Amino acid sequence: MIIVNGKKEDIEEISLLEYLKIKEYKTDRIAVELNGSIVKRDQYEEIVIISGDKVEIVCFVGGG
Numbered sequence: 776m777i778i779v780n781g782k783k784e785d786i787e788e789i790s791l792l793e794y795l796k797i798k799e800y801k802t803d804r805i806a807v808e809l810n811g812s813i814v815k816r817d818q819y820e821e822i823v824i825i826s827g828d829k830v831e832i833v834c835f836v837g838g839g
Contacts, residue, residue: 779830787826792819795832806833 777786786794791814795802807814808831814822824830 776826777824777828777830780832786824789824790820791822791824791830794824794830795819800832800834804835806835807831808833 777784789797791807791809792802795805795807802816802819807819809822809824810829
């Protein structure tokens, strides 16, 4: 189980990039924090989130 933006999700292990694709996040418009550390965009594919991890995803929105 992981916690994403404060909500529990029943996931044991998945690459961060795969998770973001499944959840339909636009990776060029988000910032990701994993267990308190910012994850660089070029690391999304190599980072694996596992049970017990805490993920925070912030979406950037334009407007005026």
